[in-house]
Amino acid sequence: MTKIGVLGLQGAVREHVRSLEACGAEAVVIKRKEQLEEVEGLILPGGESTTMRRLIDKYDFLDALKNFGQSGKPMFGTCAGLILLAKEIGSISTGHLELMDIKAERNAFGRQRESFEADIDLKGIAEGFNAVFIRAPYILETGDDVEILATYYDKIVAAQQDHYLACAFHPELTDDHRFTQHFVDMVKQSQKKLASL
DSSP: OOEEEEEOSSSSHHHHHHHHHHTTOEEEEEOSGGGGGGOSEEEEOSSOHHHHHHHHHHTTOHHHHHHHHHTTOOEEEETHHHHHHEEEETTBSOOSSOOEEEEEETTTTOSGGGOEEEEEEETTTEEEEEEEESSOOEEEEEOTTOEEEEEETTEEEEEEETTEEEESSOGGGSSOOHHHHHHHHHHHHHHHHHHHO
């Protein structure tokens, strides 16, 4: 069974575990950096990106997370997780993990009370996907190697670059597991690829 971690420092951890299990994967809540060695892929959940970064620093996760991504193992950032993956954030030139060649804008659709749901099409993955946006960011710019998977009113809300996947919404808050399944499939492909090296 494919083992996928969910970074368990803050955010919608249980919901991601439920979604991964619905896709037939084994989910591991990651609370210590040593646990990263046990998993083949990792979800960075939604939450509050500044708080998450503080906890990443507090528990000495930063280099371990960067190394995980650079090793070729897939990472999926949802909402705040997208901000963590991004190379750049808004007017700040540097990011947190700086693994994915995207520039993110925080709280781009407004604060908590401007949260909303919308049906979007995820290119090659799911049509009419019910996306839940909560204090959502969006992607301002993408590098040449980044594939745009979904937009909402011309704003980029989902993208993929090699083994990195990011979205501005919360796929784990619905019973539609098609996007999580896409990530599980990415992890399975990566396992085969890394095993053949």
